[in-house]
Structure formats: structure tokens, C-alpha cells
Amino acid sequence: MSHLRFFLFLLFLASSIASLNLKADTIKVGVLHSLSGTMAISETTLKDTVLMLIDKQNKAGGLLGKKIEAVVVDPASNWPLFAEKARELISKEQVDVIFGCWTSVSRKSVLPVIEELNGLLFYPVQYEGEESSKNVFYTGAAPNQQAIPAVNYLREELGVNRWFLAGTDYVYPRTTNKILEAYLKEIGVDESDIKINYTPFGHNDWQGIVSEIKKFGSMGIKTAVVSTINGDANVPFYKELANQAVSSEDIPVIAFSVGEEELSGIDTAPLVGHLAAWNYFQSIETEKNTEFINAWRDFTRNPEGVTNDPMEATLIGFNMWVKAVQKVGTTDVEKVEEAMLGIAFENLTGGVAIMNKNHHLSKPVFIGEIQDDGQIEVVWETENLVPGDAWSDFLPNSRDLIADWTKPLRCGNYNVVTKQCAGQ
Amino acid sequence: MKRSDKHNRFRECITAFARPKTNRFFLPSVFLFFFNLLAFPAFSAPQDIKNDQNILREEIKALSTAKLRSIEPILEQLEKRGAIYLPLFQALLNGQLYFKKSNQDIVKLGKDQKGKRVEEDLFSNAKRPIESISEYKKIRTNNRLRVKLREIISRLELESQDFETRKSAIFNMIGKFQKEDIDFLQKLKKQEENQSILELIEFAIALNDVKHSPILDTRIEALEQISGNLDPRVKNTLNSILKSDLLLTNPSDSQILRPLVETELGRIAKKERFYSVLEKFSFGLSLGSILLLAALGLAITFGVMGVINMAHGELIMLGAYTSFVVQSLMPQQVGLALIISIPIAFFVAGSFGALIQYFVIRHLRGRPLETLLATFGVSLVLQQLARTIFSPLNRQVLSPDWMTGSLVINPIFSLTYNRLYIFFFALFIFTILQITIKKTSLGLKVRAVSQNREMARALGIQTNRIDALTFALGSGIAGLSGVALSQLVNVGPNLGQAYLVDSFLVVVFGGVGNLIGTLVGSFSLGILNKFLEPELGAVLSKVAILIFLILFIQRRPEGLFPQKARTLS
Numbered sequence: 001m002s003h004l005r006f007f008l009f010l011l012f013l014a015s016s017i018a019s020l021n022l023k024a025d026t027i028k029v030g031v032l033h034s035l036s037g038t039m040a041i042s043e044t045t046l047k048d049t050v051l052m053l054i055d056k057q058n059k060a061g062g063l064l065g066k067k068i069e070a071v072v073v074d075p076a077s078n079w080p081l082f083a084e085k086a087r088e089l090i091s092k093e094q095v096d097v098i099f100g101c102w103t104s105v106s107r108k109s110v111l112p113v114i115e116e117l118n119g120l121l122f123y124p125v126q127y128e129g130e131e132s133s134k135n136v137f138y139t140g141a142a143p144n145q146q147a148i149p150a151v152n153y154l155r156e157e158l159g160v161n162r163w164f165l166a167g168t169d170y171v172y173p174r175t176t177n178k179i180l181e182a183y184l185k186e187i188g189v190d191e192s193d194i195k196i197n198y199t200p201f202g203h204n205d206w207q208g209i210v211s212e213i214k215k216f217g218s219m220g221i222k223t224a225v226v227s228t229i230n231g232d233a234n235v236p237f238y239k240e241l242a243n244q245a246v247s248s249e250d251i252p253v254i255a256f257s258v259g260e261e262e263l264s265g266i267d268t269a270p271l272v273g274h275l276a277a278w279n280y281f282q283s284i285e286t287e288k289n290t291e292f293i294n295a296w297r298d299f300t301r302n303p304e305g306v307t308n309d310p311m312e313a314t315l316i317g318f319n320m321w322v323k324a325v326q327k328v329g330t331t332d333v334e335k336v337e338e339a340m341l342g343i344a345f346e347n348l349t350g351g352v353a354i355m356n357k358n359h360h361l362s363k364p365v366f367i368g369e370i371q372d373d374g375q376i377e378v379v380w381e382t383e384n385l386v387p388g389d390a391w392s393d394f395l396p397n398s399r400d401l402i403a404d405w406t407k408p409l410r411c412g413n414y415n416v417v418t419k420q421c422a423g424q
Numbered sequence: 425m426k427r428s429d430k431h432n433r434f435r436e437c438i439t440a441f442a443r444p445k446t447n448r449f450f451l452p453s454v455f456l457f458f459f460n461l462l463a464f465p466a467f468s469a470p471q472d473i474k475n476d477q478n479i480l481r482e483e484i485k486a487l488s489t490a491k492l493r494s495i496e497p498i499l500e501q502l503e504k505r506g507a508i509y510l511p512l513f514q515a516l517l518n519g520q521l522y523f524k525k526s527n528q529d530i531v532k533l534g535k536d537q538k539g540k541r542v543e544e545d546l547f548s549n550a551k552r553p554i555e556s557i558s559e560y561k562k563i564r565t566n567n568r569l570r571v572k573l574r575e576i577i578s579r580l581e582l583e584s585q586d587f588e589t590r591k592s593a594i595f596n597m598i599g600k601f602q603k604e605d606i607d608f609l610q611k612l613k614k615q616e617e618n619q620s621i622l623e624l625i626e627f628a629i630a631l632n633d634v635k636h637s638p639i640l641d642t643r644i645e646a647l648e649q650i651s652g653n654l655d656p657r658v659k660n661t662l663n664s665i666l667k668s669d670l671l672l673t674n675p676s677d678s679q680i681l682r683p684l685v686e687t688e689l690g691r692i693a694k695k696e697r698f699y700s701v702l703e704k705f706s707f708g709l710s711l712g713s714i715l716l717l718a719a720l721g722l723a724i725t726f727g728v729m730g731v732i733n734m735a736h737g738e739l740i741m742l743g744a745y746t747s748f749v750v751q752s753l754m755p756q757q758v759g760l761a762l763i764i765s766i767p768i769a770f771f772v773a774g775s776f777g778a779l780i781q782y783f784v785i786r787h788l789r790g791r792p793l794e795t796l797l798a799t800f801g802v803s804l805v806l807q808q809l810a811r812t813i814f815s816p817l818n819r820q821v822l823s824p825d826w827m828t829g830s831l832v833i834n835p836i837f838s839l840t841y842n843r844l845y846i847f848f849f850a851l852f853i854f855t856i857l858q859i860t861i862k863k864t865s866l867g868l869k870v871r872a873v874s875q876n877r878e879m880a881r882a883l884g885i886q887t888n889r890i891d892a893l894t895f896a897l898g899s900g901i902a903g904l905s906g907v908a909l910s911q912l913v914n915v916g917p918n919l920g921q922a923y924l925v926d927s928f929l930v931v932v933f934g935g936v937g938n939l940i941g942t943l944v945g946s947f948s949l950g951i952l953n954k955f956l957e958p959e960l961g962a963v964l965s966k967v968a969i970l971i972f973l974i975l976f977i978q979r980r981p982e983g984l985f986p987q988k989a990r991t992l993s
Binding site for chain 2: 035036037038040041044157158169197198199200202203204205207208209211212215218219220232235236239240242243244245248249252261264266267270272273275369371372377379
């Protein structure tokens, strides 16, 4: 029913936008998340998160004395449509900032538009790195804040020495797996002990692949699956694992795209002990987190609503933007972008996230195990914050690159060897 | 489930002894008795052990404050006390071990028959209801600890009185025995009376001998004994023999042993290849049965009636949501709910089909392009309807117990039950449908109308009514496949889209208007897919199949089984 309400809300919003368009006493925030199609399962939540944050900010007096107004569009899990909608948001609606995108392919599609029109995008999802744009702030994890620590945990704690990298066939899993493969080889894993497998979006017949995993894992060396499987395909994947009796004790699966939200569609009893790596878990008990969970449940009127990592990333991004705008007293993209660097905001799980000069955050990394109630309990965490690395140190093409948006460098891909900025 | 039942039985057996002897002096001796009976000899306890419950209770309190890393050494200490801590280990393994926040007491939190949480004492059978879960805190474990716990439990249960417990303990420990455990295994063998467990022990001994025995004859004998066994532990042991120094008393013997081991490995590899082909074949049949289910409804509406129904996938989705709704209405009866939802899904999807036919398709007869567009619109409407009513998130449909797990034929080949059931369900639906079309008067009329509408009408058949019924039948079948799919894939608004294209492919490939064609088409596509997948990867194999189909349709536009046309159309 909340969606019916949302639908009415959208209608109301659309009409109010039409009537308010002439008045310049609001600050417009674009929300670019799929509300239909295969990614709706993950992205709808983020749209609601932004709305909740705006609502809260408005109740606290708005921003620069003005009310914040959300402009919600639906790119419908259609990657080219993301670019069109982004253009519409910036050119037509004249929004000051956009919160949006989930899959890397949608971000890649939006990127040229944002750069051309000099917009501002906050991207709240863990991704493959190898990018740093002047106009984008990445509040999700880079590979060194998720994938690399996860692999280290498996090696050191569980003694894993054989790796099955399973992913959905698109840019995020392909790049992440390339980084992981290079990293694993560098730390001395034999080539025959690494296997990479890709499946299409929404793949639902996992019998063959799970049986392959089983065979791969029965060679007497401790084996783990590193899963970059995205979206819907996870449910049948985990179901098949359970049915073919692949237990987390024999072959643990660590996932980078499975959070509390995705688990809410599965009976997690057979998955207990499989792992997930994120920068936030709902189960982490802190005052701020409890407050956030309650606020979320109130806002969605769902007493059992779950929260996840990209939601926290959205929260941090939004609040950092608010802080930056307050600092410079304007929503002008150039000024806000400069003011963003160094802005700090408290994580929900303790500690403070800092926006680094490469437009990535410093964050804590958590490894958790799936519980039978669909929650993920922390079994390992980093002692300090890990700064996000835009360009991986394990790929030959990006090893020498850094991103630094402070003066005088102001470059997203500066080569420290040739001392040159390749530009955008 | 089975496992914990076994443990409970075993626990009751302990406590049955303990219960009548509330007498304080007797208790320790009861425990001692069990202790001697069950404890692993290598870990015999220190002499000064006091089996006083209070001491034990204090001892395990260390668990409440321990960090994850420091739990392992505590467990190793506790294991030395022997079987008395079995309930503790099992509760910890099953995630039922908690401590009271007030006094750090370690207790097990179980559930009574009504599903209410109760506190269970670890040393007696005492149970009491709890007030609030917030008074307790769970003692956490991780993967590594659980592996450790399983090993400890197996070790403690090796000499258990319960036959099933003992059997699974020995099975779990095979491959984990060390060289020096051979004497212990021999001792176990002498004690054992049960034939099937004896075989397991002999297997464990042979596996140990083949790797560690210094005498060539013993090794060869052991090799013969494990020959033909497909347990991966055999293969791994043999492989590790080849890699390492053989350490025989007579080094020249190794030249005799090596080729023997290699031959055996070759034999295993040959068998593995055979079963892997068989496995692919069974996977193909299973995928084929899903394609068949998805395509059968379409074979009626598209194949027989000639209506291009783009909302076919959404009718499947309706069936899947029906099983979700029925299940949430009767959450205690998962299996029954699934069976009940079969007729309900047929009815729901069928009536939606009838509505679509009545309001949309009826008016567009003979205009396939408009029908295509209109039904595509209907499919979008239905998807959004599902999104509005059930949210865009996937809904969870539980599988009943009898549909989970797999039928193990040998250690490297097994069939999962859910796919087995769905395979037979698909064949069943196919048979029913085939009989309906071929043998009933409705089927006769359907065929008559599809072959020559005017003539059928002239012979007094109410073609409009038959159209509505046929479409409803096809839609109802789509609903049935939705119920089956709810057991395998996501139940969400996009469920149907994934199957729409596949269904059309199957129907066109098999031959429009021919149910047998749909059957053969779906199974051959399924099997082809599963044989290509390991070679090309999931993405490329789909591409390859599409290319194959395009070429095939180019050569034979009428599909595998062309309909013998009696009309001039």
C-alpha cells in the first residue's frame, strides 16, 4: 500500500512542481533511481531514503533558509534512459544536485551528461573503482574497501586457498574480478586455483554452475566463492546452493552485492554462515544506527523495514552535501565541489567518514555472516578507517594513477610516473 | 533437522539416567559412567576432574565474555571434559547458546511445541519459559568455529550408543583421522557390531592404510578395498600419495605402487566423466521441464489459437503470487499451501486470461500487430499492479521439507528434489493437457475452431465461447507453471518477463499448434543449453542457442513438428 501512497505523492509532486516552477525559493534535489524493472528491488529503497532525508532536513528548517524539494524520475532500469533523465533533471528541472544510480553501467551512462552540463552526482553504491570524476562523489566502497579485505579475511581466518569468482556479466563484476585475480596472483595463488564465471542479469538456472562450484571445491583445498552476482539472480543462486547441500562450512560464499534488503526475499536458514562484506550492517548496535532504523521504519510505516549499506552511503552523501552547501552559502556546483573535500560526517556504525581529495570516502570495513533471521552479524572489522582508492594498485593500467581534486593538481587520473594528467 | 533430532534423542538418553537421581552423590558417578563410555581416549581427562554441576557452570561462563578469536581455545579445553559438554557444543553449533545479561549464566534457548522460546538447562532437562529475549545475549560463532565444533562433536560421538549418531560421527571424521589414529580405528572396529558402520570404519582404515602403511601388500589391499569409491576424499588421498614421498619400508616397492594408484585415479576420472555427462543430461531435462511448463500455456493460446499474447509471462507471475498469498494465509502448512495453491492459481490466472480475452483480444481478432501491442500493454499494467500491491521487492515463497535437499545417488551425482518434483509435475500437466485436447469434446471443438472457424461455426459450435475457454485454459496452465516456478526463482513483478521470450522460442521451435512439438522442443533446448553452458559460459551459450534457432527457423519455418494443415490458410 505504501506504493499506492507513493504514487499519489508523485502525482502531487508533479503538480506541485508545475505550480512552483516559477518560484525560486526552493533548492531542488534530483533523485535518479529505478522505480521499475530489474533494479527496482534495490533502488526503490534509496529513493525513499533520499525523500526521508529531505523531509528531515526541511523539518529542521531547510537549507540556506529555503525548503528542499525532491524531483523524482524513474529511469526504469534502462541504462540509456538514465542519461536522458539526468539531462532532463539538470537542463529542464535545474536541480542543484542528483542522488542516484546503482549499477555501474547506469553510472557510466550518466557520467558524460553530468560532466557536460557540470552537474553534481552522489553515487551511493559499492563499485569497481577505476574512475574519479570532478562531478561525482562516490560514497560507496571502492574495491580496496570491500573486495580486498574480504579476500584477506577468507585467507587468514578460514584458510581459503582456492577461489571461484562468480559474477553477473557487466562492468562492476568484470573489473572487480580482474582486480581480485591480479591481487590473488600477486600474493601467490596458483592460476589453476582461480576460476572466473559470468552469468547474465537475472540468471535463474544455477544447477550447472553450482555443480561446477562443488566439483571445483572438492579438490582437498579449502575453497571459497567470491560473488559479485547482482540483483535478482542471487535468490535462485542461494536456493540452488542450499539444495545441492553446499554448506558455508565446506565452501563459504562471500557476496559484495547482497545486503539485508536482498536477503528479505529468501529463507535464510540454509544460508547461515555465508558471508557479506560491506561498510555498514543493520545489526551493528550503536545509538545512531538505532535512531536511523527507527526513523526509516516510521517513514515507510513498516515496523519490520530493513536498512542496508547503500542507504547509509546515501545518508552520508546527503548530509555531507548539506554541510558543504552551508559552508559556502550557495548551491553552486564549483563551490560546493571544492567545499566537499575534507568534509566529515559521522558513520552510523561509529567513527567519522571523511571525503577525501579523490572524491571517495574513508570508511570502516565489516565482514559479516548471514543469520537465520536475514540479518548479517559482524565477524570481523577493520581497526581503522580505510580510505577509498579510486585507481586500483593491482591493475597494470591504473597502478600509477591517482586522483586529486585539490589545487593545483585538480585531476581525476594523474599519472605519478609520467607526471601527466590524462584528463577526462 | 534430522541431525538435531538425533542429538536431542541422545541428550534425552543422558538425562534419562540423570533425572531420577536427584541425589547429589549419585550424579557425579552417572556422569563419570558416561564419560568413560564416550570420551575419546586420546583426550582422557585429568584425574582431578570434579563433575560438579556448579563447577561446570562456572567453567563455561568464560564463553560469555570471550571474543570470537578466543572461543576456540576455550572449546578445546572444554572438549577434554568429554561428552558432558555435548549439549553445549550442539547448542553453540545450532546458534541456540545464550548467556543471561544479569549473571552471565550460559543457557540454551530452544522452542517448545507452540514455537515459544524456552530456556533449557544444559545439564538437566529443566525447561522454563522466558519473559523477554532482551535479557539474553547470543554467543556468536563464525564459520571457522562451526567447523571446529562439528569436528569436536563428531569426535565425542564416535563411541556414542546411538547408532545413527555414531554412524554420522564416523562418516564426518573420515579423512580427518591422522596416521597415529589407526590403533584407535582398529579398536573401534573390534567394538562395532553394526554392519554398515563397520563398513565405514573399514573404509576409514583403508584410506589411512593406503596413505600411511609402510608395507606394500597392506597398501595394495587397501587400494583394492577403496577401489571404485567416488567419495572425493578417496581421490584427494590418492592424489596426495602421488605428490608425496611414499615412505615404504622397501623403497623399490614404490615403483609397483605408483602405477596402481595412477590406474585407480584413471578409473575414477573415467567414472567422473560418465557421471558428469549424466548430470548435464539431468540438468538439461530439468531446465527443459521448466521451459515446458512456461511454454505449455502459450502452446495453447499462441500455438492453437494463434493469439500473440505478450502478457503470458505476467499470467505466470500471477500464479507465483497466488502461491505466495496462499502460503501467507496458512504459514504453518507450507506443503499443504503449495498443493492448495495449484488449483487456485489455475483459477486465478485462468480468470485473468478470460478477462483479457473478453476485454481486449476478442476485439482484435485477425489483427496480430494490434493484439501484440495491446497485450504488451496489459503485461505492463499487470506488472505495475503487482508492484503496487506486493511492492517491487521479491516475496519469499518457502519450500516444504519434502522439496528441499537432494536424492544422493553417489557422492558425485545427485538430483535435487525440487527439480525432480517439477519435472514430474510438468509431465503430468502435459499429459492432462494432451488428453484434454485429443480426447474430450472441448478439445475437439478447440481443434475444430482453430482449424476452420467458419466451418466450425456452421456446424453449431459457439466459437466465441470456445475462444474464451481456450484462452482461459492456456492462461490457467501459465498460472500452474507460476506455482512451480515460485519454488525455484524470485517471486517478483519481473518474474514473467524472463520466461516470455523463452516460451515463444520453444513454441516456435517445436512447431506451432503442436503440443508434442512443444514437449520435444523444450527438452532439446534445455539439454542443448546445459551441454553448451560449461563450454561457453552462461552468456555465450544463450547467444549460441539463439543463433542456432534463427538458422533453424530459416530452414524450417514451421518448426520441428509441422502441423498437418487441412485449411488453405
